[in-house]
Amino acid sequence: MDLIWEGLRKALELLVGLDPEVLGITLLSLKVSGLATLISVVLGLGAAVAVALNEFPGKRLVIALMNTGMGLPPVVVGLFVTVLLWRNGPFGFLGILYTPAAIILAQAVIATPIIAGLGLAALQHLPPELRLQILSLGATRRQLVWLLLREARLPLLAAVMAGFGGVISEVGASIMVGGNLKGSTRVLTTATVMESSRGNFEVAFALSFILLVLAFSVNALLTHLQQTRRPR
Amino acid sequence: MSAPLLEVRELAVHRGRTPVLDIPSLRVGPGEVLALIGPNGAGKSTLLLTLAALLKPAAGTLAFHGEVLDSEAKRQAYRRRVTMVFQDPLLFDTTVRENIAAGLRLHGVHAKERQHRVEATAAQFGIAGLLDRSARHLSGGEAQRTALARAFALRPELLLLDEPFSALDPPTRGGLLEDLGRILADTGTSALLATHDQAEASRLANRLAVMKGGRILQAGALQQVMNHPDDPFVAAFVGMETLLQCTVTAAVEGVLTLALAGHELTAVGDAVAGDSILVGIRPEHVTLSLQTDKTSSARNQLPGTVTKVIPWGPFHRVELDCGFDLSTWVTPQSLTELALAPGRPVVAAFKATAVHVVRKGHPGGEAAQT
Structure with missing residues (x-):
């Protein structure tokens, strides 16, 4: 028990004292996972809309692949992204391996199928005739997409939260493509792993605690967005 | 006979390879209310979806005011003058007011005119008191009134009604039929009503078409078809x-x-x-x-x-x-x-x-x- 209290005390100390290293790690985590989620929202929702609104051969296969993608193990993603970005790999010329950009890329690969899969489920859950009703009210294609997204906003925000939750908490890909370099690619999860392996449990606890607060705050904000502006 | 508002020629709709609709000719005149009656699976809904330009026919033409809808742009423009109401009210998850305004927003009607039309239409349908209520907390009758008001607020030239009363209990249905009949007559709006209830048809329509197996067996003035059916099924x-x-x-x-x-x-x-x-x-x-x-x-x-x-x-x-x-x-x-x-x-x-x-x-x- 003492270890836990010590951890909480240490966390509070690091937070209240605005420890520059911890603050940097926290901000980097937020920035990297936030950007990765943003990219995934654009790509994932785009894919969800495209699949939901169109009939094409192999649609079931595509849906099955999207759903499989929701469970991509971060270490597998980490491995592929590392190989692709390796010095003499196909994208080695970009020179972004072991930079935050590489982590953003890997996390976007993890979050995109989550948001696409859950987003597609959200859109398919709408009554099938709603699309016809909206078109019959005179909507253009763009207006149709906007109204459908708005109508499915609650489960769609849940999809975004799931995507963000998936990447802010993953460690495998971040450590593989980022390298946990101090002051450059060290994020909350990779720092926690490192401190824990060194036996610095109170620091590891402090970092975990910050991670929890961060995940909670972002989701609380999204939940607030989700639940307001709904008439009672 | 006045110029038809809507005219259908040699219409055929297929589902896969199976023909589901075969309508050699159908006309709807201005101010006319045509009831399509027939058993489930007769093709009433398919016909309405086709007439709403929401379903592409395999063959045949649809002409509105004599102009054939032969391009996607024309079909899109047509969908702004014709509106369909379904059996399920399909309301948006917002207030009754915003639901009635939804179509007007899509058409780009400006705020002042929009507010005026929403309030006037809500009053016509007896739901002025519900405007700020959430559409999730409406009774079946109130929800269908909202759906009809959303369609009417657009002042469509033709209204396509796909069994909008089937899910309602008899007193609610009776009240709504009476109001809708009055509003259709007052506004002179043409309508097509799909129903399997001949009583509903005779309350709203002045023309009747009886459908079976994707075909129209007989169409004509209401009393003519009711009293002089020319087919045992009809x-x-x-x-x-x-x-x-x-x-x-x-x-x-x-x-x-x-x-x-x-x-x-x-x-x-x-x-x-x-x-x-x-x-x-x-x-x-x-x-x-x-x-x-x-x-x-x-x-x-x-x-x-x-x-x-x-x-x-x-x-x-x-x-x-x-x-x-x-x-x-x-x-x-x-x-x-x-x-x-x-x-x-x-x-x-x-x-x-x-x-x-x-x-x-x-x-x-x-x-x-x-």
């Missing part, structure tokens, strides 16, 4: 329960004498002596008494025996054996006064004009244009 579907095959023995100036099961019936219609024809009698045109009434205007008075008495809502349905089967409706009062029960001998009376000549075999097409 006859049964518009409530003409008694159908009799008989022989014309004499035809003098449109008055026919028919031989049937040892009886002689008098009918009014178009046939010649020697014809074998099918006639229909609506149950509500048959009255019962205990004795033949010589002073009655009913030319047909046939003795018979009650075979069945079935309670049917506020009335009783009485089935008779007059040498052929005949059915009628009676009030509970008549049931008691005439002591109707199986085995009771009675006299069934109906006018010559109540015996409608139903010719056999006129499938498809608009048999009776108006």
